[in-house]
Amino acid sequence: MKKSSLLCLSILLCLLSAWLLRAHYSKPSGTGTTEVGVAHQERVKTGAPDAVVSAAANEDNPAAPDTQPLSAAAATIHAALEAALVELQSGDPARREAALQMLDELLSGAGHDAKAAIDAIMAFLRSGRDAQTGEEFVVGAEGLLDHAPTLRSLLMDHLGSLCLEAGQTEALTLAHSVLGKFGSTDEWAVCLRNTAWLDAKSGDFLTQKMEQMLSHEAWLKNPTRSFLESFDVIGSVGATSLLPRLEQFTSNQEMANLWRAGTVALDQFATNHPLETLQYLQSHPEFLQDRPLQRADLLAKADMGKSDQRALVEAYLQNPKFTADERGKVIDGLALQGGFLSQNLLTRPQAITPESEQLRIAMLHDLGNQWKGSNRFPDLNEYIDNLLLTTQPPPAE
């Protein structure tokens, strides 16, 4: 057995002992289903778009009592979750850290039992109990959380990947319940991601949820990290209906958090859906009209190797309604492409290799020569010259 596994086992045993002692000396908490965590106490607003189904009215509400007994393996994990709850509630940083390490090893370490872990997590989440972890909401590799602010959001994070691994859907059922009311933005963010992971046809549902999220005044007033990270859903599912909302966010420089998230979300949308972006801009020429340079940046995400996208860009470059400098910025942006590089809930960085980059540059150089040779855009020759210069084949190394 590995040293780390032994360490984890000993931590687990300590935590289990602590939990058993607590269970012995404290009054039983009844069914656990009536106790509602702090994050769930906020009342649901009425009226569109805030009108969401309350969890209590949802027949699929996983908060309903579950009479199914846990398997021995699931019961052991459940006991560890209970023990972790006690440790996290202690507020002691060292005890919290040990508990979080134990949970990670237990739920995603080598040899973990996905099915048992899912059952245990679901049973625990039904209790509604929660504890702060003392950490921020931080997205890591592959959309998994590096840090979660609460035990519940941490468990939902694990639940999503465990369900993917085991081919089960409990995380999806839970997500529909969580997303049915305005509780915790941390839980919303994880449940939006889990829904996208587990339901390939959830695009419309996720768009609807994002519309609700981005219209919820209480959350907009003080946007949390998880609220802002949720913007990634827009670019992932290609929620075109939310582009006007992003335009609003990026026009308000006073709300720096929303400005930033909106700017990145627009960029990710155009990166992940260049054709839809071009089509939207063609049919909505008023979009970003007060910020033409940012509009040009979105157009510059086009893949000019694809004929449909290229045709739309060329139509735009010929449109005198847009200034020469705006159109020129598209050409500049084709040659020098920008992007945001971060770990996101759903979208992933583009895979770029030196070879793929050389092919892109060579293709653009040929295109620039065609444009120049045919005098296709006579008022943009300055920018085409720059394109040719930037994409000039490098000398052999």
Added chain:
Amino acid sequence: MKTSSITTILSAACIALTAFTPTAAQAQTTPTYVGSATTSSNPYYFVGKLNMTFRSASGVEQNFVGSATTIKPYSALTAGHCVYHGTMGWLRRATFERAKYYNTAASTNTVTRMWVIGGYTSNAGNGSTNTYTGFSYDAGAVICSTRPAGGGYAGWSTNTALLTGTAYNMSLGYGSENHNGLEMLRSAPTRGFTRSTGAYYRNTTYQIEGGMSGGPVFALSGSTWYVAAINVSGGSAAGVRALDSATTSLINTNLN
């Protein structure tokens, strides 16, 4: 590739240590020219001038000077605000002149791709510390069409104790606020950095100036130099963006 680069760094470090001793430069709390010979020695020769062209909505071309460090065969590390501006958007044209000294440079490279290494929330704070002009405290990167240092690059460290402890630190870059932007500058704090928010650290004991943005904070550990942070803000205190593990993970995975 990494191994050969480290070898390059280690062998060159010996030359650097004879050319420069931290003690002699500890009084350089304001940016000071390093000179031609030092510019072409380790670790300085991984650093270069970033020539940036933005353009306002009215079509006025605006040229800026920044700095960057070769961090992968084709990539140089810089500041996020060197590549993205809140109102002018993405940078329009850029070249990276490694180890530039007046009219000479070890290499001049065309930039064909750029990144703000940051997302919906800032790793360098909670966002309220960022101005709307964009990604002030974020890391950034530029990708060149040719390898700026023939495949070699500087080593880096995510050990922030190299910033906050007693390790020797120095900021490098091509300052053009009070200097000519044609020659590399160095300035060094007299004590460790203090963490401000997230991966943003400050130091009131030394200064960096405009143009040094995006340049490295090198930390000396043993006999090896590591990029430990990026210059991101000046003024009364130097502000730097530490290379935390999240950032270096993205660099390792996504930069060529």
